Amino acid sequence: MIQRGGQVIINMLDNVRKATIKPFITKHVAKGTQTYTDEYSIYNSLEEWGYRHKSVCHGKSEYARDDDKDGIYEVHVNTMEGFWSLLRSWLRPHRGISQESLPLYLGFFEFVHNAGIRGKGLLQPLISLLVT
Template sequence: MEKEKPPIFGMLQRGGEVVIRMLADVKQATIGPLIRRTIAAGSLVYTDEYDIYSRLEEWGYAHETVCHAAGEYARDDDADGFCEVHVNTLEGFWSLLRSWLRPHRGISQECLPLYLGFFEFVHNVRARGKRLLGALISQLLAPPRNPS
């Protein structure tokens, strides 16, 4: 947390919801419990080759990676013409988040989780369209949840 840019960890179900959290570090001991609370055991998880994901199979997940260092960004493992192994969906989400945060220069680390929570909320209710206001009011009236 002493860093100017704290680590932000994200998990995104393709075509579904996102979970993003500001973390103290990106160690397996930190991300493991968050992954287990968020992703159903047995799910197939796509990541890049970063070594913090090396225990996903041990934790009960199927795991496929792309190797950005080797210039690989998508792969068609089953030869059906569709590159299913990629992390492009989450990469696109990060791009949207950075663009949204850019005008808010100088966000303190204490306030950043609130900004992340709002962006996560808007992303997750985007399919509700005009019902967004009702969903927002419901969330505001809901009991607080642990942000970690």
């Protein structure tokens, strides 16, 4: 999950069923939050769970929508799609990552994104995290 312009949370789930994803969402997302998803049916219950929900239908070639006609296409999942693209590109050279090691790679990538720092500037926050 990613907050537009904000933090990301990466968590490997055992499966993508409602019973698995609901506790993850309710733990990390405040009730009443506006959520944006693709058309995957697992998200159909978001409003029942207390969230405002809008989706785009990639299956119908819809990738962004301007519901209020103000010229800004606010209904999209491009933020998350872009994040996954960066993650896949970063993981590509690390071929053959085991299932046991993958959470470490994902955790590091999440940390780097959330720190908002690149290059040598990342060293101090990383050391601080490791020694606390």
